[in-house]
Amino acid sequence: MPHSTELFQRSAYAADMAQQLLRPSALQLNLRSGVFLSGIRRVGKTTFLRQDLVPALEALGALVIYVDLWSDRSKNPSALVLEAVRQTLVELQSPGSGLLQRLKGLSLGAVGLSFSFQVDGLGSPGGATLAQAVVELVELAKVDVVLMVDEVQHATFSDDGIHLLHAIKAARDAVNPRPDMPGHFIFLGTGSHKSLVTEMASRRTQPFSGAVAADYQVLGEDFVSWQLERIRASTPGARLPSLACASRGFHSLGHRPEELLKALVQLQNTSMAPDPAFELICQTLASTVADVELRQLDELGPLARLLFDRIAAAPERGATGLFRTQALADYSGAMHARVDAPQVQGTVDKLVSAHLIMRAGHGLYQIADPFLRQVWREHKALSSHKAAP
Template sequence: MSDTTGLFHRETYAAQMAEQLLNPGPLDESTRSGVFLSGIRRVGKTTFLRQDLIPALETRGALVIYVDLWVDRTKNPSALVHEAVRNTLRQLQTPGSGLLQRFKGLNLGAAGFSFGFQLDDVGQPGGATLAQAFEELVNTAHINVVLIVDEVQQTLGTEEGFALLHALKAARDAVNARPGMPGRLLFIGTGSHKSLLADMTSRRAQPFAGAHLVSYLVLDREFVQWQLQRIAATPGVVLPSLDTAWQGFQTMGHRPEELLKALRQLQQAHGTDPDTALRIICATLADAAADVELKAVEEFGELGKAVFERIATGPEDGATGLFGVDALAAYADRTSSVVETSQVQNIVDKMVSANLILRPTHGKYTVADPFVRKVWRDKLAQLAQLAQLAQPPKADLT
């Protein structure tokens, strides 16, 4: 479904998810423990959250706090979450604010209301905890509060991030486990790394163990049809068949931006069958996207590529032994020079800072983006096939 802004809305999907969160049936009660939504990058998760799910939740009377942990990677996740919470509470205190107007007719008065703690001190030593802040908010406003943390796996690997998850769990329990509370605190975490999100919801040591893990439903054939119909009104536009466009969309990983880019390039393919041209364009764009991702790794040099390869070819939930004797010997063989542990640690730290890899637990490392991991492994497989083809045929001694 579209609107005047040219957005493709997924109202049915959003309504279903909102109902499961706010009014869960017997089979959906695990959503009270939290919902973790997994899906690779650039397939429309954030757009869906902002344009469809948040409005669906707000229509049903919920107060939504949204935090994107990739919006500013110079800040640690804890700072971003606390900042978003303080900003929301500040709006609720401000007479005539847009947030108060949105809840007109509910228990949030136009004059706003005060809290029994200093907003600037929330999360600070001596200040109110997130549990205290959310408990007072729900108890005073009589509404459900939904906290959405986009790219939640960014909390892994640091003490601050782990402490944040524990603080959010404590807040969830303080609100949801207290009898007679007039609302709930619901948590949604999204991420591009399904394996890490699975660990966050299944490992007992993780604060949100027992939360509900679901896969994001990627855009389907209906979206492709909508996109073709949207541009069909342009005079002289060249269009492929729906079947070919849908196949190309899948080739490019269900990424809406790539589909639009492919359709724009198709307009330059004069004199060529549109379906044939689009197949070539989509395959080329998919390869180009892979090359961009690989270039970020290659900029770390031969040692960086060797370290990354060891992580990418290891278990999906994380590779270990990056600093062991065998690993150092392999790096030395790859770079034709002696490699010290400190050099590897320096490379690893820089890759973590560049968001190429994550450190889910001590001594374990995994590729941050599953798409990049797949691209790297596909490249290795292609090189292996080429090497095999280049080998001279064995002599026939018969």
């Protein structure tokens, strides 16, 4: 997969992650149990996976199968994954295919692989299981196989998805513990719903309980510098903020590349000095983005806003005691109606499903997107200041 000069390359981050996944140190062997990478929406995760991480894994000799569970919502998760696996196996069976040519340096030859099962029947009643297919793939291709499932949390929303996760776990267990295997099977699940993705690795009821949960590393000042230089080179005379100001603005926009570019475009239509103008633009955009995200609170009702406010006001590690007697009394007083624990639990569950809050531990809740927490707190501070005599 070639790099594009139109996209920012995160080669070092990708190379480090690929090294850990495929050639882990003794302290990193738990990565072979599975890795769940989470990050908020619109911060460049999918771009990183496809543009940077897949090539980095392939450069180390791995065979990567990438699936996006959001690519076709009319299909269930297992259908999407099995379809991607079948396509890979068909390519490896086909002499002269691009995938076979890429792996030819690994002594596969040009005639294609021959599997003991019907590829078309993979996953169907009477056909080969995913575990059987992965075992043969590793044995014949003699490579590490990486299954990368983007927006993996959607697998938790249906029985089909849960069955898929069990099938992937069975494939992992069929390959990785065997000392005679010429490669390993690595599962990487990524998603934008941090709470659900984290729970997939931490909850005992989940198939991948005990796997590794990690946070996606958001873009930083090096990306901001690249974007500024790109504009400067293509548009001589463009109005641009200083790198320090642009980096602060990018942070205030939740590290979202699209919003940074939008702010830089708006800067071209101002007559103010670039830095103060850019700061003002970012503040306005951040508020607008937050308003769109938080509109769901209005739909969920006043109790949702009270709970969100309580969690946002708590220390960064999160809020506890949402169901205590005093908390229930506070909600009841604010709403002028009795609020009980089941009501709170129901609303908390809705807030989690809406990606607004996340469970960070037993009885511990955090705002899912730190950007929203920051904007909410700024709005509260401004309201308090205006209300002061």
